Amino acid sequence: MGKVRFSDRALKLAPSATLEVVAKAKQLKREGKPVISFGAGEPDFTSPPSAIRAAKAALDRGETHYTLTTGILELKEAIQAYYRDHFQLDYKTSEILVGSGAKPLLYEALASLLDPGDEVVVFAPAWVSYVEQINLCSGHPVVVDTSGNRFLPSASMLQKALTPRTVGILLNTPNNPTGAVYGKDLLEEIGEVARKNGLWIIFDEIYERLVYGEASHLNILQASPSLRDSTLIVNGVSKAYAMTGWRIGYALGPKDLIDKMASIQGHLTSNAAAVSQWASVGAMAEAEPDVEKMRKAFEERRQIMLSALLKMPLISLTKPDGAFYVFVDIRRCLGKSYRGQILSDDITLCKELLEGEFVAAVPGSAFLAPGYLRLSYANSVSDIQEGMERFERFLAEL
Numbered sequence: 001m002g003k004v005r006f007s008d009r010a011l012k013l014a015p016s017a018t019l020e021v022v023a024k025a026k027q028l029k030r031e032g033k034p035v036i037s038f039g040a041g042e043p044d045f046t047s048p049p050s051a052i053r054a055a056k057a058a059l060d061r062g063e064t065h066y067t068l069t070t071g072i073l074e075l076k077e078a079i080q081a082y083y084r085d086h087f088q089l090d091y092k093t094s095e096i097l098v099g100s101g102a103k104p105l106l107y108e109a110l111a112s113l114l115d116p117g118d119e120v121v122v123f124a125p126a127w128v129s130y131v132e133q134i135n136l137c138s139g140h141p142v143v144v145d146t147s148g149n150r151f152l153p154s155a156s157m158l159q160k161a162l163t164p165r166t167v168g169i170l171l172n173t174p175n176n177p178t179g180a181v182y183g184k185d186l187l188e189e190i191g192e193v194a195r196k197n198g199l200w201i202i203f204d205e206i207y208e209r210l211v212y213g214e215a216s217h218l219n220i221l222q223a224s225p226s227l228r229d230s231t232l233i234v235n236g237v238s239k240a241y242a243m244t245g246w247r248i249g250y251a252l253g254p255k256d257l258i259d260k261m262a263s264i265q266g267h268l269t270s271n272a273a274a275v276s277q278w279a280s281v282g283a284m285a286e287a288e289p290d291v292e293k294m295r296k297a298f299e300e301r302r303q304i305m306l307s308a309l310l311k312m313p314l315i316s317l318t319k320p321d322g323a324f325y326v327f328v329d330i331r332r333c334l335g336k337s338y339r340g341q342i343l344s345d346d347i348t349l350c351k352e353l354l355e356g357e358f359v360a361a362v363p364g365s366a367f368l369a370p371g372y373l374r375l376s377y378a379n380s381v382s383d384i385q386e387g388m389e390r391f392e393r394f395l396a397e398l
């Protein structure tokens with residue numbers, strides 16, 4: 001057999017900058033080292049009892065077969081009711097698609113909208129799968145840096161990034177990794193540029209339940225209702241109900257786009273797992289108190305982490321209003337040395353922090369933002385306190 005060849009598409013996929021740190025953290029843990037991880041991208045809570053009960057009941061009833069590709073009607077009706085109650089947005093069940101997590105739905109949307117070379121604007125720092133999925137769909141990601149503007153995009157930033165090939169924009173609020181929550185004015189002004197230029201908006205609000213303090217989350221269609229026919233909302237149960245492993249996401253949008261996505265899904269994953277869909281029906285019906293309990297716990301932990309970080313030298317941060325991350329500017333640490341090792345970039349700093357203090361963090365490079373690191377507070381209060389003490393000790397040694 002000749003030499004194995006891979007597609008340009010596969011070769012172009014960037015290896016995850018997080019993987020190395022995560023793999024190293026796991027190895028150190030196996031060796032018995034007292035690793036504290038701030039790397040988690042998921043709630044550390046267990047799924048709500050109502051989800052587990054509904055899943056067990058579904059299995060006992062024999063709900064172990066294929067479902068409709070677009071999802072069971074009971075779940076689509078629960079999503080429909082949720083959007084009516086929470087956002088005053090009306091969608092028909094035929095405008096709702098359930099998938100195996102928000103992630104494949106985003107891919108299906110991009111695959112439905114992009115021809116080779118079409119551009120999508122992504123505001124960085126950004127969840128890295130956006131860019132990789134655009135690449136996988138032979139599109140071209142146009143990355144716009146928001147770090148000089150408290151991680152908030154603006155109409156003028158968007159305007160400058162547009163070309164005749166721009167098809168759409170990806171918006172993520174509350175934001176991973178920055179925790180930024182976009183306000184009404186911002187959404188209106190971005191929406192206006194999108195409307196004038198006939199752009200699609202893919203609106204990822206997977207962290208919408210997790211906002212803190214004075215902040216409140218707004219769907220872009222509440223700010224700009226006229227964008228309904230050119231907006232795809234992406235959400236899911238992963239973060240809201242601590243149900244990451246069940247793999248249920250959903251999308252709401254104009255029927256023609258939802259139909260195209262459903263066709264792709266039909267050839268890709270078919271329906272999302274039946275048992276997980278029923279678990280999600282259970283959670284959406286009964287888990288409101290669990291969601292609020294989790295949100296309050298995150299709010300307290302956020303405060304503990306922020307208080308500790310704000311006292312530390314050499315770093316700075318923009319206070320996050322949502323999700324469960326703090327995005328820390330470590331650029332002033334770069335070029336300094338730690339135990340003889342020059343900290344040349346955020347990846348090296350993360351490696352040294354892990355090896356020296358057994359604290360795992362995700363380098364900003366993983367989010368197209370070198371010079372930062374992401375700390376997740378989906379972690380116990382005692383681990384946050386201990387981890388912050390170690391981080392401070394690390395900084396003191398530079």
Ligand SMILES: Cc1ncc(COP(=O)(O)O)c(C=O)c1O
Nearest residue numbers: 101102103127176206236238249
């Ligand atoms: C911004 C963002 N969007 C979407 C997802 C995907 O979530 P899931 O596929 O678990 O529904 C994640 C998960 O980390 C995320 O951070």
